[in-house]
Amino acid sequence: MTDIVAGRRRRREVNPLEYLKRPWMWLTLFGCFVFLYFPIVTLVAFSFNSYKRAFVWKGFSLEWYEKAFNNQALHEAFINSMHVAAVSTVVSTALGAMLGLALYRYWFPWKGTYEGIIHLPIVIPEICMAVAMVIFFWAVGIELSLYTIIVSHIAFTIPFVAVVIRARMAGFDVSLEEASRDLGASEWQTFWFVTFPYMIPGLVAGALMAFVLSLDDFVITFFTAGVGDNTFPVKIYSMLRFSVTPEVNAASTVLILITLSLTLVAMIMQSRWTKGKKE
Amino acid sequence: MTDAKPIISIRNVTKKFGNVTAVNNVSIDVMPGEFFALLGPSGCGKTTLLRMLAGFETASDGEIEIDGQPMLGVSPNKRPVNMVFQSYAVFPHMSVFDNVAYGLKVTGVQKDEIAGRVEEALSLVHLEEYGKRKPDQLSGGQRQRVALARALVKKPKVLLLDEPLSALDAKLREAMRLELVRLQHTVGITFVIVTHDQDEALSMADRAAVMDRGVVRQIAPPDELYEHPNSLFVADFIGKVNMLEAKVAGQSGGEMVVEVKGMGRVTVPHDGAASGDIGIAVRPEKTVLSVEKPGEGVVALKGKVCDVAYYGSESNVLLDTETGVQFISTIQNDARHSALSVAIGDDLWISWAPGNTLVLAE
Numbered sequence: 001m002t003d004i005v006a007g008r009r010r011r012r013e014v015n016p017l018e019y020l021k022r023p024w025m026w027l028t029l030f031g032c033f034v035f036l037y038f039p040i041v042t043l044v045a046f047s048f049n050s051y052k053r054a055f056v057w058k059g060f061s062l063e064w065y066e067k068a069f070n071n072q073a074l075h076e077a078f079i080n081s082m083h084v085a086a087v088s089t090v091v092s093t094a095l096g097a098m099l100g101l102a103l104y105r106y107w108f109p110w111k112g113t114y115e116g117i118i119h120l121p122i123v124i125p126e127i128c129m130a131v132a133m134v135i136f137f138w139a140v141g142i143e144l145s146l147y148t149i150i151v152s153h154i155a156f157t158i159p160f161v162a163v164v165i166r167a168r169m170a171g172f173d174v175s176l177e178e179a180s181r182d183l184g185a186s187e188w189q190t191f192w193f194v195t196f197p198y199m200i201p202g203l204v205a206g207a208l209m210a211f212v213l214s215l216d217d218f219v220i221t222f223f224t225a226g227v228g229d230n231t232f233p234v235k236i237y238s239m240l241r242f243s244v245t246p247e248v249n250a251a252s253t254v255l256i257l258i259t260l261s262l263t264l265v266a267m268i269m270q271s272r273w274t275k276g277k278k279e
Numbered sequence: 280m281t282d283a284k285p286i287i288s289i290r291n292v293t294k295k296f297g298n299v300t301a302v303n304n305v306s307i308d309v310m311p312g313e314f315f316a317l318l319g320p321s322g323c324g325k326t327t328l329l330r331m332l333a334g335f336e337t338a339s340d341g342e343i344e345i346d347g348q349p350m351l352g353v354s355p356n357k358r359p360v361n362m363v364f365q366s367y368a369v370f371p372h373m374s375v376f377d378n379v380a381y382g383l384k385v386t387g388v389q390k391d392e393i394a395g396r397v398e399e400a401l402s403l404v405h406l407e408e409y410g411k412r413k414p415d416q417l418s419g420g421q422r423q424r425v426a427l428a429r430a431l432v433k434k435p436k437v438l439l440l441d442e443p444l445s446a447l448d449a450k451l452r453e454a455m456r457l458e459l460v461r462l463q464h465t466v467g468i469t470f471v472i473v474t475h476d477q478d479e480a481l482s483m484a485d486r487a488a489v490m491d492r493g494v495v496r497q498i499a500p501p502d503e504l505y506e507h508p509n510s511l512f513v514a515d516f517i518g519k520v521n522m523l524e525a526k527v528a529g530q531s532g533g534e535m536v537v538e539v540k541g542m543g544r545v546t547v548p549h550d551g552a553a554s555g556d557i558g559i560a561v562r563p564e565k566t567v568l569s570v571e572k573p574g575e576g577v578v579a580l581k582g583k584v585c586d587v588a589y590y591g592s593e594s595n596v597l598l599d600t601e602t603g604v605q606f607i608s609t610i611q612n613d614a615r616h617s618a619l620s621v622a623i624g625d626d627l628w629i630s631w632a633p634g635n636t637l638v639l640a641e
Contacts, residue, residue, distance in 0.1 A: 173366055173368060175364045175365075175366050175368040176368050176370060176371075178333075178335055178355070178362075178364070178368065179362070179364055179368035179370075179426075179429075180370075180381070180385075181334075181335075181354070181355040181356050182333055182334075182355050182356070182360075182361055182362045182430075183356075183361065183381055183382030183385065183429065183430075183433060184356045184382050184385050184386040184433065185356055185381075185382075185385040185386075186356060186385075189385050193370075193381070193385070194370060197372045198371075198372070
């Protein structure tokens with residue numbers, strides 16, 4: 001009799017590996033998901049609202065997207081954003097890659113300190129960076145414009161690119177470069193035929209990161225922009241101050257979409273490269 | 280070979296890294312067509328020496344000449360040598376064909392010539408069918424063949440190999456040894472191989488330099504290294520050896536009388552001069568085990584068996600001898616039922632002919 005009781009008790013116990021049966025796991029997963037995505041899902045959902053109040057659902061419509069696409073100022077802001085992001089990405093990827101490579105390859109006095117300082121902009125509060133930039137531009141006498149935005153974006157995205165490149169180079173086999181030299185290649189040929197191809201996944205990842213950071217940036221852009229030089233996020237903010245219509249939702253959704261697809265591209269490329277590397 | 284000019288001439292080369300002397304006043308001549316081994320334990324400076332030949336390190340002092348040309352200030356891409364790296368360093372983003380073609384492409388060889396030479400090099404290492412493969416689709420052994428083909432396609436004066444077999448499994452390693460020797464005979468290029476594995480050096484090389492803490496201890500053909508080591512280090516590093524401390528007691532003609540610690544006086548044949556504290560040694564396979572005390576004319580020691588290690592074709596018997604030193608004797612298991620069955624705890628005699636005694640000055 002006691003055996004049967006014991007048997008029943010055992011059946012109710014959850015095996016340590018049957019974690020799918022643990023309610024608290026599901027609760028954690030669900031809770032975090034809601035916390036993270038409820039606002040975003042709401043934002044996207046109401047961009048399709050046919051009513052002009054952003055918070056009352058009346059029916060499905062694409063009219064706010066149409067409106068946003070025909071909004072001349074929004075257009076301009078979007079083009080500005082693309083311009084800023086494209087130029088700053090190209091420059092910061094080139095500079096960041098060189099920095100990452102130099103930090104990977106060479107030793108010099110105070111290297112540890114230098115590296116720490118180089119990475120500081122990642123953790124410095126953005127508002128401080130922004131204020132510092134503006135004061136610097138004023139002090140030097142540079143008029144704020146799209147170009148001051150670009151310069152600021154280059155400055156704060158370089159460390160991100162450098163970190164990515166450095167991480168990529170950590171797995172590099174130096175004897176590949178030696179083999180190339182040994183086979184008769186010059187240093188320049190060695191860089192282009194051997195080192196650079198190895199860097200490509202890191203360059204793509206770093207560039208996409210820089211692009212997305214620049215595209216999404218608000219604080220630094222807001223401070224360093226000249227009069228009338230709106231980027232997309234800044235424009236969305238100013239629209240919000242006038243009236244909260246689903247047009248803002250639509251514009252924001254577009255920004256989310258761009259960012260998401262870029263990230264997706266980055267992830268797919270990364271996984272392809274790592275798959276190619278597997279034994 | 281005697282009056283030929285050396286293809287590599289290393290003269291009084293020293294390499295220092297800060298306070299550490301990696302290579303200390305080394306002089307080696309390698310002859311054309313030779314299979315030469317740099318042999319030694321890790322950290323003995325053999326790889327540093329090889330990297331100086333390739334041009335990746337610069338000698339702090341001394342001169343290196345390759346094919347009669349001084350190599351000082353000549354960068355790696357301008358040297359008539361090519362190297363097979365320990366990690367193979369096969370370019371991961373290029374196909375096998377492109378890997379082998381790389382060295383020709385960067386030096387401006389014509390396209391139509393490249394194709395022919397790459398095919399030739401690939402067939403040399405039996406990889407004709409693999410041209411289109413990527414390195415990650417190859418086994419370790421195949422990748423090494425790519426590295427070999429890639430170096431040989433350049434038709435170097437000297438091929439440098441840095442521990443080429445260390446990453447392969449035991450069976451493949453054995454096969455690759457024969458393969459490398461065959462390859463060297465086919466192409467007729469001088470090979471310089473770095474290895475810490477004495478079996479590798481003995482079985483492949485025409486001559487080997489045994490290195491120890493930056494210094495060359497002996498340069499000789501394999502059989503001479505084994506049978507006539509010039510120092511305790513070489514005797515101990517190349518194969519197994521049983522060693523006894525001794526003092527020279529007298530020398531006359533071709534014979535030497537030594538006072539062996541814990542054993543008494545022994546007469547051994549020895550031509551060279553020696554005095555004071557020396558070592559005498561004997562190889563395990565040159566000893567004989569017997570139950571009865573052996574007759575006159577041999578060097579004999581009494582001992583007790585403390586371990587027997589069975590290796591299939593042979594066994595190593597470990598004895599605690601009366602001198603206090605442990606001896607190893609290798610016995611061949613050449614019959615399925617051995618005449619002498621050895622068990623732990625047996626009292627046995629270990630003996631050898633005096634001519635098999637190695638006299639080692641410290």
